[in-house]
Each structure stands twice: as structure tokens, then as C-alpha cells.
Amino acid sequence: MIKDKSIYIKNIYYMLSYAFQILKQSNYDEVASEKFDNAQDLFAAILSKGIGQQLKQGLYREYVTKNENLSVMRGKLDMPNTIRNRIQRKQKLACEFDELSENNLFNQILKTAIRYLLSNDGVDGERKIALKEVLVFFDEIELLEPSEIAWSRLHYQRNNKNYELLMNVCYFVLDGMLQTTEKGEYKMTSFSDEHMARLYEKFILEYYSQHHTYLSEVKAGQVKWDLVGDNSESMIRFLPTMQTDIMLRLNEKILIIDAKYYGRTLQKQFDKYTLHSNNVYQIFTYVKNQDKNNTGDVAGILLYAKTDEDITPDVMFNMGGNQIGAKTLDLNKEFSLIVAQLDKIAEDYFGKQAI
Template sequence: MIKDKSIYIRNIYYMLSYAFSVLKQKNYESIASENFEDVTDLCAAILACGTAQQLKQGLYREYVTFNDNLSVMRGKLDINGTIKNQIQNKRVLACEYDELSVDNIYNQIIKCTINYLLKSKTVKKERKDSLKKVNLFFDEISDIDISSIRWDRLMYQRNNKNYEMLINLCYFVFNSLIQTTWQGKYQMTTFSDEHMNVLFEKFVLAYYKKHHGDLNVVKSAEIKWNISDDADNNMIRFLPKMQSDIYLKVGERVLIIDTKYYTHTLQVQFDKHTIHSNNLYQIFTYVKNEDVDNSGNVSGVILYAKTDEDITPDCEFMMGNNKIGVKTLDLNADFSYIRMQLDKVADEFLYQCFE
């Protein structure tokens, strides 16, 4: 039986720090030095610290529409409402106007998350005390049903850019990403595979951006289909989009990385362990379509997060002049070892193989 996958709590903080670089600021230094036994407690600490910092700068305000009866004209006149007031002998005008308010969706989400964490049995008392302090400033903000939030419609611009990390953290808390089903002194079962894969991808991408400044390109990129110029455009539109998780380039050399976070790294059939066929077909397709001239300057890696399985893939192949690898990243190790593993992938597939 395969055991549940676990990750050191400290490493989750590091991954969040890379995914949301704001956590590397001095305001969060105290969190980085603490030992957390529960990831929910970690999220509570980050939210309390981030919200306190935001309060110093002022809560985000946006225009909200109000309807009210006023003695003087303000905004737009509500004709029907004013007539109704006249009939009732009320000498007031029904007005509709916009006013800057802190009672908006962004602050409502933060308030809702704070209240949720205050009820959590896994959040320590000192963290709850910090949350209670910042929650005092949310009295005039309305409660919200978390199920009604359209997370994909939330927009960030100059005035509320600081909210992006906090709102993403709230999303983690409320979308079943935190599963405290097993707890130990140093590690615990955490995010679900589907959502942990998103964090895993963001972390790896941000790591290469931070520590490999010699690379010309570090991004998530769309791979174009290598098709003839005279291809029928009506047919091309039926081709699926190829979106790589991570695209690294230095000079003419390219490394495409596809990150995968599964409970079971390998597929098993008749007691035979093999790489997930869809994963291998996918990375091979990316590489061959990117290497238009068949130069061999493009390589690809499927990067799995290590599980507790006895067999984990660590192999590489030359496929049609291109180097394809399947590697495993151990997230349940000291962070210095995680860095070494990521540097080794870039070294083997982007630097050494083209020397």
C-alpha cells in the first residue's frame, strides 16, 4: 500500500515564497524562522502578517454604488424613488451615487478567511491572537458566502497589487488544498494532487527565474505546431494548444520541463512499472515541435514530485536526436538538497548535453 505523500512544512513555506516573492520581504522574516507543525497554522501566520502590513498601508478601496434618500442632490437622481418620496410627503431626493469603500470583494475574502482560521483547531493560540487583532479593522466589511466567489474574475492592478498573494493564500485555504489528515512533528500530508501541482509548477518556474540569471528566457510558453506553411487554416484551428509548464532557453539551447505531482508517479500493469504514457507522449510532442530544424538543441524533462513509492523514475533517453529525461524531485528533503536537484536538471539537460 502506498503511503500518503508528505512534505516538510518549512519547504511548503519556501515553495510559497518562490511562487509569491512578496514572502521574501523583511516583514515575513519571523515566519521563515519558525517551526510549524501544521500547514494551516503556517497559512494563518502568513495571513496575519500580510494583513497587518496591508493595514499600515491602508485597506484597498474601490467604488461601490449606493442608493439613499438625501436632502441634497448627489450622483444620479432616481426618478421613481423621488416620486414615491413626494407621494409620502418626504422632502428628500432618491439618489444613486458611487463612493470609495473598503467593503469590497477583496477585503470580504480576507475577512471570511480570517474568521474561518479563527475556528480552526489546528491554528495555534498565538496565531489566533494575531488574527483577532487585524480582524478588528474589518468591522465595516460585510460577510460573504465563499461559495459565491468567482476567483477567476478577480483582477489586480496598481492599487490592489499587494492583495494578490493574500487572496491566493485565501484560495488555498478554501479550495480543499489543506488536508490535515496526518500530523507529525516535522511533516504532514498537505495539498491535494491537483492543486499542489499548480504550486509545484509555480515554484520550479520561479526558482529558475531567481537562480539562473544566465538564461535568456524563463517562462511558461506555448509550443507552436511544426506544420507546413501551406496547411489549411480551417484545419489548423482544430489542433489543441500546446502549453509548456516551464520553458528555459540560453542561446540556441532550449529545455522544456513539464512538472507533475501525482500520488502514484508510475503506472502499473501486470506488476510492471512504467512511465505514464500520456506524460511521455506530451513532452516528446513538445520537444519535436519546438525543434523545427531537428538540430537536437531542444531537450525535455518530465519532473515528478517524489512520492513514498519504492520505485521512482530517474532516467534519460535520446529520442530522434533529442534528449528526453524523466526525473524525480524530492520535496521532503532539506531545501539545500532541493536546490541542488533543480540545478542538476538544468546542468544535465541544458548545459552539459550541448557541450
């Protein structure tokens, strides 16, 4: 779905800047003013700037366990290996100890991402030079196999909070843009729809949170099942969780937005184009269970990212007293027009407010 249009790639930057506020800091100003022909080039620019900034503060260090033969005791004695040393007439103690090290998962991921961006033809020559300049500080840090990276092990706290954006960019590069060739090597591909979908959701949520502060609530909330009966509480464990992408509230009025980023917006049956049935059933279920008192104060919108299809949905229906529909957000326009579309969606439902 992604096209090699510079304005579209720049919109990926803007979306990232909402998802990760650190991009709005002054050291990323140059990135914001540049044009990019593809996502790889954009990610290279962000990483070179972000890592350069991190190097001024020092690379993140954490305790890693080491096993070494030492002349003096350090940490915990490894008795079996110490005995083995004695048998081999080595006057060394086998010790196991923890040491602060830059050679940890966070920096290993950074180095691995830099390596693959440097080998990609889509990255501009000047940005490759910038990446090589920061790479020299990673000599003692190991490389990883992208397919074996344990992304779930990444946890953020005060000392490594600045790594969150960098790790997400690396995730887009290493998990979303690499494919294994028949020879077992890796090559760069397009930025995947799956990863773009996650960014699309987070961007919309953060945009409303930052710019529509008049709203009582902006969140990715859960909808509770409206069950009746004596055993409803015990039976609810068999039902799936209803997790919304975006839930906007102004007093009693609620708008549920389900962000959809697909290669094809519509399905075709018997020469007729329709909305994906599962999407309609999903948003209808969210709305009707949220509006358990049938007030009509809950509405739902399927917000599709525009594709190259000729037909783009922009419809609203009254379904059992609730407004439910589908709209299209064109990400291939100037960013000011994109946010104007988002503002209009909120304005159409909640009325004109001071933004």
C-alpha cells in the same frame, strides 16, 4: 499526498516566497524562522503578518455603487424610487452614487479566510490571537460564501499589488481546503493536490528565472505545431495549444520541463510500473514540434514531485535524436537539497555555469 511534516510545510513557504517575492521582505522574517505542523497554520501566519502590514498602509478601497435616500442630491437620481418616496410622504431623494469603500471583494475575501482559519483546530493558538487582532479592523466588511466567491473578478494594479499574495493564500484556504458537510457547513481539509500543483509549477519557473540568470530565456512558453501543407494555417485552429510549464533556453539549446504533482507518479499495468502514457506523449510532442529542424538541441523532462512510492523515475531516453526523460524532485528534504536537484538538472543539460 501532503504529509504533516514540519520541514515539508516549511518548503511550501519557500515555494511561495519564489512565487511571490513580497514574502522575502523583512516583515515576514518571523514566519520564515518558525516551524509549522500543517499548511493551515502556515497560511494563518502569513495572513496575520501580511494583513498587519497592510493595515499600516490602510486597507484597499475602491468605488462601490450605493443606493440611499438622501435629503440633498448626490450622484444620479433614481426617479422611480424618488416618486415612491413622495407617495409615502417621505421628503427624500433616492440617489445612486459611487463611494470609496473598504467593503470590497478583496477585503471581504480576507475576512472570510480569517473566519475559517479561526475555526480550524490546526491553527496555533498564538496565531489565532494575531488573526483576532487584525479582524477588529474588518467590522464594516461583509463575509462571503466561499463557494460563491468570483475569483476571476480579482484584478491587480498599483494600488492593490500587495494584495496578490494575500489573495492567493486566501484562495488556497477557501477554494482548496474547504469541503461542504452534509449539513451544508464548511470544514477544513488538507491542502489539495490541484492547488499544490500550480504552486509547484510556478516555484520551479521562478527558481530558474532568479538563480540561473546565464540562461538566454526562462519562460512558460508555447510550442507551435510543426505543420506542413497549403492549408496548415487554417487547420491549426482545431489543434490544442501546447503550453509548457517551464522552457529554459541557452543559445540554441532548449530544455522543456513539465512539472507533475500527482498522488501517484507511476501507472500499473499487468504488474508492471510505467510512466503515465499521456505524460510521455505530451512531452514527446512538445519536444519534436519545438525541434522542427531535427537538430537534437531540444530536450524534455517530466519532473515529478516525489510521492511515498518505492519506485521513483530517474531516466533519460534518446527518442528520435532528442533527449526525453523523467526525474523526481523530493520535496520532503531540506530546501537546500531541493534547489541542488534543480541546479543539477540544468547543469546536466547546459553544462556547468556560474549561478
